[in-house]
Amino acid sequence: MKNKKIIVIGGGFSSLAAACYLAHAGHEVVLLEKNEHMGGRARQWKHEGFVFDMGPTFYWMPDLMEAFFQDFGKSASDYYELLQLDPGYEIVFGKGDRLAVSADLSHVYEQYERIEPGSAAFLKRFLKKAGFNYRVAIDKVIYKPGRSVLELIHPETATRVFQFVESIQSYVRRNIKDARLRQALEFPVLFLGAKPSQTPAFYCFMNYADMVLGTWHIKGGMYQLIQAQMDLAVSLGVQLHTGQPVQKIVVEHNRVRGVETRDGRFWQADAVVSGADYHHTEQLLPERTRNYSESYWNSRVLAPSALLFYVGFDVKLPEVKHHTLFFDASFEAHAKCIYDRAEWPERPLFYASFPSVTDEGMAPAGKEAGIFLIPLAPGLNDSDEIRERYFKQILSRMEAVLGYEIRSHILFKRSYCVRDFMSDYHAYKGNAYGLSNILRQTAVFKPGIQNKRLSNLFYTGQLTVPGPGVPTALISGKIAATELLKQLNKS
Numbered sequence: 001m002k003n004k005k006i007i008v009i010g011g012g013f014s015s016l017a018a019a020c021y022l023a024h025a026g027h028e029v030v031l032l033e034k035n036e037h038m039g040g041r042a043r044q045w046k047h048e049g050f051v052f053d054m055g056p057t058f059y060w061m062p063d064l065m066e067a068f069f070q071d072f073g074k075s076a077s078d079y080y081e082l083l084q085l086d087p088g089y090e091i092v093f094g095k096g097d098r099l100a101v102s103a104d105l106s107h108v109y110e111q112y113e114r115i116e117p118g119s120a121a122f123l124k125r126f127l128k129k130a131g132f133n134y135r136v137a138i139d140k141v142i143y144k145p146g147r148s149v150l151e152l153i154h155p156e157t158a159t160r161v162f163q164f165v166e167s168i169q170s171y172v173r174r175n176i177k178d179a180r181l182r183q184a185l186e187f188p189v190l191f192l193g194a195k196p197s198q199t200p201a202f203y204c205f206m207n208y209a210d211m212v213l214g215t216w217h218i219k220g221g222m223y224q225l226i227q228a229q230m231d232l233a234v235s236l237g238v239q240l241h242t243g244q245p246v247q248k249i250v251v252e253h254n255r256v257r258g259v260e261t262r263d264g265r266f267w268q269a270d271a272v273v274s275g276a277d278y279h280h281t282e283q284l285l286p287e288r289t290r291n292y293s294e295s296y297w298n299s300r301v302l303a304p305s306a307l308l309f310y311v312g313f314d315v316k317l318p319e320v321k322h323h324t325l326f327f328d329a330s331f332e333a334h335a336k337c338i339y340d341r342a343e344w345p346e347r348p349l350f351y352a353s354f355p356s357v358t359d360e361g362m363a364p365a366g367k368e369a370g371i372f373l374i375p376l377a378p379g380l381n382d383s384d385e386i387r388e389r390y391f392k393q394i395l396s397r398m399e400a401v402l403g404y405e406i407r408s409h410i411l412f413k414r415s416y417c418v419r420d421f422m423s424d425y426h427a428y429k430g431n432a433y434g435l436s437n438i439l440r441q442t443a444v445f446k447p448g449i450q451n452k453r454l455s456n457l458f459y460t461g462q463l464t465v466p467g468p469g470v471p472t473a474l475i476s477g478k479i480a481a482t483e484l485l486k487q488l489n490k491s
């Protein structure tokens with residue numbers, strides 16, 4: 001096989017991963033990112049000495065990140081330092097009512113037993129099952145290209161069929177009565193972008209990732225993983241270009257011939273891999289060559305969008321944790337607004353992160369960096385007034401829980417919401433996390449990894465297999481690159 005010229009669109013985790021695998025196989029790879037900065041949804045914002053990860057903050061499944069680097073004879077530790085958080089995170093149900101998810105499982109069991117006698121025994125059984133499922137998911141499911149249902153048929157998956165019929169919510173609720181413990185066990189699947197009542201019990205492997213593998217922080221923030229991928233890519237010969245929005249994928253005689261960027265430049269390619277949002281990538285193509293129609297996209301269940309605030313505080317804030325989930329409101333009411341009614345929630349759950357509690361590099365000495373996130377239905381109209389209203393609400397709720405006032409300590413804040421996701425990343429309906437991992441949108445039922453009419457066009461990223469999340473974005477890049485390499489090896 002002669003070395004080929006491959007264009008990769010996008011500078012997020014999936015595109016960077018695909019670029020690394022393709023360059024490692026000896027091809028000439030050029031990556032084109034629309035924005036002036038790399039990282040996509042995981043980009044970083046530095047302001048007045050504060051450092052904010054604008055997207056992902058939970059580093060889960062460290063084994064999968066390690067597997068990525070090992071594919072290149074490297075280790076994550078060659079690029080960054082990992083710190084395990086203890087507690088991994090805390091859930092606040094109201095003033096004085098908190099649940100800390102300790103890095104030490106025996107403490108977690110003790111805490112569960114104290115709240116609900118008998119629940120520790122269930123949790124042990126649950127995590128054992130979750131551990132089996134984790135291995136099955138990693139070894140048999142997650143690295144598959146989603147081309148055929150047969151990929152998923154193994155003795156290990158067949159014996160777990162019933163776990164695809166029951167939801168994680170019903171499984172947990174059959175066994176746990178305490179509302180707080182139920183929420184704690186249902187929370188991890190929210191990372192998959194769907195309601196626990198719609199997520200198969202099989203996905204309890206997320207609880208294994210949470211409680212057994214732990215929550216980690218990269219010193220310097222999640223962006224260090226983007227930086228590591230960039231360093232790796234450059235060492236493998238990938239050419240990285242920022243500020244190069246692709247405006248057209250050029251097609252001739254049922255083949256992709258290259259791409260055109262906004263400045264009118266044509267970039268010739270033997271194949272293209274796009275890690276831009278799937279729906280947007282299709283808009284760059286002639287209509288007859290698109291995989292899916294608008295009505296297909298309209299019928300998809302998207303994972304949430306989000307309203308985010310990045311805030312600099314002029315003091316250290318006593319009692320705040322690295323990650324806190326504010327579950328001091330009705331989860332059901334909020335979930336209905338996201339998934340059933342697509343409207344702004346009255347009193348949403350929210351997430352608060354203070355990475356400078358663990359990592360002094362994230363804020364100037366004596367100050368605190370805060371990130372707040374409210375999950376929302378994608379496609380909502382957002383305005384500055386609405387953003388401000390929610391900011392005031394979450395500050396009041398934080399102050400009520402902390403028992404002291406924080407708003408006078410705000411040095412600056414930046415908000416980010418649906419319209420920013422659309423304009424910055426070309427995100428379909430402003431989604432933050434891609435498509436929901438409900439059963440009918442899992443594996444072979446996700447938007448396909450290859451164009452059906454243009455055999456040299458591949459898709460990667462959180463809207464195709466395996467789905468949303470940092471480790472899964474790395475895997476998606478590997479899958480797209482592997483499928484393209486198989487095809488190139490045949491030609």
Ligand SMILES: Cc1cc2nc3c(=O)[nH]c(=O)nc-3n(C[C@H](O)[C@H](O)[C@H](O)COP(=O)(O)OP(=O)(O)OC[C@H]3O[C@@H](n4cnc5c(N)ncnc54)[C@H](O)[C@@H]3O)c2cc1C
Nearest residue numbers: 010012013014034040041056057058246276461462469470
């Ligand atoms: C707020 C938030 C919090 C999250 N929290 C977590 C978490 O804690 N843990 C976790 O594991 N996951 C988390 N996620 C999910 C995770 O961040 C994503 O799944 C992952 O970053 C997606 O990577 P990607 O490569 O698929 O897409 P992206 O990062 O969106 O990359 C796509 C890139 O394509 C570029 N692009 C678009 N159009 C063009 C064009 N025409 N030409 C050139 N380039 C183009 C975009 O600018 C972008 O850089 C979070 C996501 C968000 C948004």
